[in-house]
Amino acid sequence: MITMYIPKQYRMDQDEAVQMMKSNPFALLITTHEQRPLATHIPVEIREEEGKVYVTGHIAYGNIQKNTLENNSDALLIFQGPHAYISSSWYEREEVPTWDYLAVHAYGNARILAWDELKSALDSMLTHYEAHRENGRLWDTFHPESLEKQMKGIVGFEIEITSIQAAAKMSQNRNDTDYKSIVTELEKSNEQGDIQVAEWLREQRKELFK
Template identity: 80%
Template sequence: MYIPKQYRMNHEEAIQMMKSNPFALLITVDEHRPLATHIPLEIREEDGKIYGTGHIAYGNKQKKTLENNSDVLLIFQGAHAYISSSWYEVEEVPTWDYLAVHAYGTARIISGDELKSALDTMLKHYESHRENGRLWDTFDPELLESEMKGIVGFEIEITSIQAAAKMSQNRSDTDYKSIVGELETSNDQEEVQVAQWMREQRKGLFK
């Protein structure tokens, strides 16, 4: 991913963005043909390394590309918005602001107790805060065993990250405030999130 220097996200920000936007695009190649699956991932840091754990349907032919594959790409998409040049002081063309992370790594298949642990962790992430949340031990064990036969679990050790935060950093303070003001009036939640992110970067403008 091409990222001009001023738009490069630092490592910690990139990891946080992956954790905050865990519904990712898993991309591999099978005989020169790209394969892609949209899936939720659990991102964790352990012993200085970063891992992404998830699962796909057993019938998904992408499963054949996940065992010991060192050429796996995960794409995480954050908030994004169209930026109209009518919000600028001087005439220019419009653009698009966005947050995105490309994470490259090596995949391996997980099964048995390791897969159960990964699924248990994901359930805790999404269910533990809910009233009557459905955690692993609340399900019928036979149902879980049956459902697990229909999936293929995997873990990806992330070895390289490219992260972009293209959020109008090149604009003057006047244009920047104008963009934030316009986005904050939107009914589109994505546009409001972009405005919130931009406010945090130049807090002094909005006192």
């Protein structure tokens, strides 16, 4: 199995990694076909049952990657969290710039969902994204024939996660002065990623920002 290089100080534990997956559920699904990597960007749902982590999603029926998802023990899902460029001009001493980021690689066993399982997975996804909306389009609001027609155009899958490698490279190596400077500068930005990284940094060293 390919591994992600993660220095010890940047490693996330599994609980943190799973929460990051749930907070950033638009993943990159990677498998191989005839020794060639295939990748699809898709929304997924993550659930935990009896100490195990499962990921469900679906891809287009016409996507050749569907042929790699049955009994595949080497499926990989990549989840990208907030990230931001960190200028070394924000440090006390001369240094090179870097990039702060959160990333999770989740490996597991993939299988194709049966028709009823796919219906349940789609119902769950609609509930997750639509239930809180005014006039949200939940499963029962669609005409059954329309749903069945749409379902014929997709293939559902489930991946039982067997290994998680997660990195939070978020300026842990910086002293308090540099750390505060990084947060201050990122908060001046209009970029969503910069703001999100600043929020994460503040949470990790709350005592600096009282």
